[in-house]
Amino acid sequence: MNNPLSPKDRVKIPRQKMPEQEPAERAHNFEEVNLGLEIEAAKREASRCLACANPKCVSGCPVGVKVKDFIALVLNGDYLAAAAKIREDDVLPAITGRVCPQEDQCEGTCIMAKKFGAVGIGYLERFVADYERRAGKIGLPPNAPLTGKKVAIVGSGPAGLSAAGDLVLRGHEVTVFEALHELGGVLVYGIPEFRLPKEIVRQEIDNIRRMGVRFETDVVVGKTVTVDELLGEEGYHAVLVATGAGLPQFLGVPGENLCGVYSANEFLTRVNLMKAYRFPEYDEPIYDCRDRNVAVIGGGNTAMDAVRSALRLGAKNAYIIYRRSEAEMPARVEEVKHAKEEGIQFMLLTNPIEFIGDDKGWLKAARCIKMELGAPDDSGRRRPVPIKGSEFELPLDVVVIAVGTTSNPLVQSTTPDLKTRKGGYIETDPETLKTSKRGVFAAGDIVTGAATVILAMGAGRKAAKAVDEYLRTGVW
Amino acid sequence: MAFRVVEKKTLGPDVVLFRIDAPRIARKQQPGQFVILRIHESGERIPLTIAESNPNDGTITLIVQGVGKTTKLLCALDVGDAVSDVVGPLGKPSEVHRYGTVVVIGGGVGTAIAYPTARALKEAGNHVIMIIGGRTKQLVILENEARAVSNELYITTDDGSYGEKGLVTDKLRQLIGSGQLVHLVLAIGPIPMMRAVAEMTRPHGIKTLVSLNPIMVDGTGMCGGCRVLMNGHNKFACVDGPEFDAHQVDFDVLAKRNATYRTAEKMALEKFQQQPEKDLDLVKHRCKLEEQHPELVGRLRNR
Numbered sequence: 001m002n003n004p005l006s007p008k009d010r011v012k013i014p015r016q017k018m019p020e021q022e023p024a025e026r027a028h029n030f031e032e033v034n035l036g037l038e039i040e041a042a043k044r045e046a047s048r049c050l051a052c053a054n055p056k057c058v059s060g061c062p063v064g065v066k067v068k069d070f071i072a073l074v075l076n077g078d079y080l081a082a083a084a085k086i087r088e089d090d091v092l093p094a095i096t097g098r099v100c101p102q103e104d105q106c107e108g109t110c111i112m113a114k115k116f117g118a119v120g121i122g123y124l125e126r127f128v129a130d131y132e133r134r135a136g137k138i139g140l141p142p143n144a145p146l147t148g149k150k151v152a153i154v155g156s157g158p159a160g161l162s163a164a165g166d167l168v169l170r171g172h173e174v175t176v177f178e179a180l181h182e183l184g185g186v187l188v189y190g191i192p193e194f195r196l197p198k199e200i201v202r203q204e205i206d207n208i209r210r211m212g213v214r215f216e217t218d219v220v221v222g223k224t225v226t227v228d229e230l231l232g233e234e235g236y237h238a239v240l241v242a243t244g245a246g247l248p249q250f251l252g253v254p255g256e257n258l259c260g261v262y263s264a265n266e267f268l269t270r271v272n273l274m275k276a277y278r279f280p281e282y283d284e285p286i287y288d289c290r291d292r293n294v295a296v297i298g299g300g301n302t303a304m305d306a307v308r309s310a311l312r313l314g315a316k317n318a319y320i321i322y323r324r325s326e327a328e329m330p331a332r333v334e335e336v337k338h339a340k341e342e343g344i345q346f347m348l349l350t351n352p353i354e355f356i357g358d359d360k361g362w363l364k365a366a367r368c369i370k371m372e373l374g375a376p377d378d379s380g381r382r383r384p385v386p387i388k389g390s391e392f393e394l395p396l397d398v399v400v401i402a403v404g405t406t407s408n409p410l411v412q413s414t415t416p417d418l419k420t421r422k423g424g425y426i427e428t429d430p431e432t433l434k435t436s437k438r439g440v441f442a443a444g445d446i447v448t449g450a451a452t453v454i455l456a457m458g459a460g461r462k463a464a465k466a467v468d469e470y471l472r473t474g475v476w
Numbered sequence: 477m478a479f480r481v482v483e484k485k486t487l488g489p490d491v492v493l494f495r496i497d498a499p500r501i502a503r504k505q506q507p508g509q510f511v512i513l514r515i516h517e518s519g520e521r522i523p524l525t526i527a528e529s530n531p532n533d534g535t536i537t538l539i540v541q542g543v544g545k546t547t548k549l550l551c552a553l554d555v556g557d558a559v560s561d562v563v564g565p566l567g568k569p570s571e572v573h574r575y576g577t578v579v580v581i582g583g584g585v586g587t588a589i590a591y592p593t594a595r596a597l598k599e600a601g602n603h604v605i606m607i608i609g610g611r612t613k614q615l616v617i618l619e620n621e622a623r624a625v626s627n628e629l630y631i632t633t634d635d636g637s638y639g640e641k642g643l644v645t646d647k648l649r650q651l652i653g654s655g656q657l658v659h660l661v662l663a664i665g666p667i668p669m670m671r672a673v674a675e676m677t678r679p680h681g682i683k684t685l686v687s688l689n690p691i692m693v694d695g696t697g698m699c700g701g702c703r704v705l706m707n708g709h710n711k712f713a714c715v716d717g718p719e720f721d722a723h724q725v726d727f728d729v730l731a732k733r734n735a736t737y738r739t740a741e742k743m744a745l746e747k748f749q750q751q752p753e754k755d756l757d758l759v760k761h762r763c764k765l766e767e768q769h770p771e772l773v774g775r776l777r778n779r
């Protein structure tokens with residue numbers, strides 16, 4: 001069915017608003033903020049698409065989701081077909097629809113973006129994925145006949161999961177090894193429930209399990225078993241390393257070892273993976289943030305997730321302290337908007353230089369300095385420089401450091417012939433994701449450094465293709 | 477995953493030895509390494525040293541002192557029960573060389589943590605002097621095991637109810653004072669004890685190692701919660717340790733950070749003792765717990 005509206009009429013329809021929990025209410029619970037479009041709104045949003053002859057949205061998506069085609073199917077009311085269309089390129093649509101930085105990707109390049117507001121591609125992607133999930137009709141394609149080849153995947157984040165799905169489809173026997181007790185990587189330990197319900201991640205993983213992928217949790221590759229042992233006595237024909245970039249960075253300022261100072265990884269792991277927000281029903285504790293002052297250092301998605309978690313844990317004042325200005329913040333636009341609505345206080349162009357404690361070793365304040373923007377640095381962003389004499393003290397009970405992560409060396413350091421590059425990331429061929437070691441591939445954040453869910457997923461699929469080719473031909 | 481308990485032995489009041497089915501870990505374990513364990517689906521993750529492992533039958537041995545909710549619940553497990561998650565072996569293995577004369581000091585449950593390394597040191601040809609101690613007689617554990625892996629064994633109790641009256645450090649002072657040549661000291665136990673040992677050996681320039689016990693979550697270097705300050709630099713105890721050069725450790729920071737969750741820990745323990753059924757149910761996989769184990773439920777509740 002064609003869109004009955006003329007292009008002129010289409011651009012008159014305003015971008016549909018995402019229904020959300022009221023800020024005052026959601027600031028005190030961990031339930032999802034965005035509620036999802038209703039069918040009518042989804043259709044209306046879909047009808048805004050101009051069905052461009054040369055759809056820019058597709059080239060804006062890192063994995064080339066056929067946006068125009070799936071939106072046309074939404075317009076037809078054929079939501080299951082729309083979901084299937086997305087799944088051709090993106091195996092985790094319920095997740096990417098929620099967490100992709102759409103404004104920098106598909107929606108950023110949508111022809112409507114500049115004048116009329118981009119088509120809500122993320123909203124629609126989420127809509128059809130949720131529809132499919134609720135209908136319980138996820139069309140799992142049949143697996144190819146067994147090849148007799150075994151593949152081990154290290155890490156169950158988006159890169160590992162998507163590769164696992166693709167490889168089992170191609171008839172290989174796939175086992176995913178995960179260090180933690182739960183599967184999903186950052187999707188379960190990092191991104192909070194209020195942004196990505198864990199039930200959705202669990203269902204996606206169940207689908208992959210039903211396709212025949214085996215999962216072994218509580219296995220730290222490099223410790224419990226090495227890559228060489230997987231390829232040797234355990235009989236795997238190929239290994240894909242998808243271990244993410246999980247090592248926390250600290251600031252290196254005095255006072256970082258005071259009680260009350262957390263890395264974002266620790267804070268978020270306690271809250272999300274260990275469910276500390278439900279202490280004492282769950283055993284893992286977290287510092288009691290109720291009526292306290294909490295600051296998160298950083299301006300990315302991780303920082304927004306941590307500060308909004310702190311607010312939900314009852315913080316009286318929840319601050320973001322970021323050394324550049326809002327324009328340079330790497331967080332998704334929607335997260336910043338939501339954070340502001342919820343009452344997060346933004347202290348921009350500010351940097352902590354010291355954490356001050358009491359005599360029992362508890363944090364009581366941060367000494368900060370104001371910054372101004374100077375000349376652009378290597379990243380092209382204007383470099384923040386301290387303003388002399390602008391130091392001030394901010395009373396604080398909890399600080400969360402969210403200034404980035406780097407590679408975890410556990411696998412690399414126990415696999416001697418695996419070449420790494422600066423920062424300890426694994427060196428790979430950009431096309432095949434082959435490493436320097438025969439039979440070993442790598443994908444996701446462990447290759448690129450901290451990136452996005454969709455890029456990790458895309459890389460996992462790319463690696464799966466190369467692994468499959470290697471297993472079939474034996475050519476390295 | 478489920479990791480079954482295949483043997484249980486009580487070593488002292490609230491000190492229990494468990495043999496647990498964990499074939500992958502048993503195959504790889506080296507002295508000084510530990511596991512992180514999560515007892516049931518709403519449990520926290522806690523580290524425990526692997527006292528021994530048997531690659532042939534695929535079991536590892538843990539020795540647990542019941543100090544708070546998780547360890548007390550663990551002590552209530554029986555043969556046939558299971559723990560939901562055990563991951564490891566984590567941490568760097570102890571550096572076992574032929575040093576000459578080695579003094580291994582274990583305070584309280586520290587004896588269990590020191591035991592596998594003491595054994596390896598003995599097997600490597602060292603003259604091993606062990607000093608083990610506790611506040612009172614019942615808290616001295618693994619005496620027979622310690623005797624078997626040492627050339628000389630000294631036992632101290634604070635109250636003099638067993639062995640020599642005094643602290644393990646008193647015995648160390650005596651040994652050093654008597655002119656005993658010592659090439660290495662390994663001290664594992666409460667923080668004040670390890671700190672005292674470090675101060676005692678420092679002026680003599682005796683190489684001293686301690687096994688640190690910061691609060692851990694993942695055990696893989698991912699959270700940074702286990703960071704310890706060494707000569708002004710942060711190290712992650714779960715991947716860079718847990719053994720460190722005692723003369724570089726900032727014990728003050730460690731002691732303070734370990735107190736972070738005191739209030740929550742106390743609350744969790746009280747709640748558990750008032751109402752142990754919920755947690756016991758999760759680990760026992762039995763429906764009529766109170767009927768089958770009235771004494772156990774009663775004991776935990778009255779404490």
Ligand SMILES: Cc1cc2nc3c(=O)[nH]c(=O)nc-3n(C[C@H](O)[C@H](O)[C@H](O)COP(=O)(O)OP(=O)(O)OC[C@H]3O[C@@H](n4cnc5c(N)ncnc54)[C@H](O)[C@@H]3O)c2cc1C
Nearest residue numbers: 155157158159179185186190221244444445451452453456
């Ligand atoms: C708090 C937070 C919020 C984010 N928000 C967004 C967002 O809104 N949108 C977005 O697109 N991206 C976001 N990201 C980034 C995104 O989540 C990551 O880029 C993506 O998850 C990387 O995928 P991955 O598969 O490479 O690794 P990960 O997701 O990191 O998964 C790696 C897995 O490997 C396991 N592992 C590591 N070492 C071993 C080992 N030795 N043995 C066995 N297992 C091992 C880890 O436990 C983990 O489960 C966010 C990241 C964080 C931390």
Ligand SMILES: Cc1cc2nc3c(=O)[nH]c(=O)nc-3n(C[C@H](O)[C@H](O)[C@H](O)COP(=O)(O)OP(=O)(O)OC[C@H]3O[C@@H](n4cnc5c(N)ncnc54)[C@H](O)[C@@H]3O)c2cc1C
Nearest residue numbers: 522523524525540541544545546547689690691692734741
């Ligand atoms: C590397 C290492 C090896 C250890 N080996 C042993 C062992 O072999 N046998 C043994 O009995 N104990 C061992 N411990 C200590 C053991 O982990 C704690 O006793 C246990 O975590 C207490 O938990 P709880 O809930 O029973 O008590 P809680 O009441 O929760 O805590 C009591 C105290 O234990 C410490 N603690 C609490 N949670 C953690 C945690 N997640 N990680 C580390 N410490 C924590 C804190 O200092 C706390 O004040 C080891 C600790 C480390 C770091």
Ligand code: SF4
Nearest residue numbers: 061065096100105106
């Ligand atoms: S996967 Fe992400 S970038 Fe691609 S179309 Fe979907 S929301 Fe847009």
Ligand code: SF4
Nearest residue numbers: 049050052057110111
């Ligand atoms: S660029 Fe925008 S308007 Fe054009 S097809 Fe894509 S979504 Fe539709």
Ligand code: FES
Nearest residue numbers: 695697699700714
């Ligand atoms: S326990 Fe998390 S980094 Fe050591």
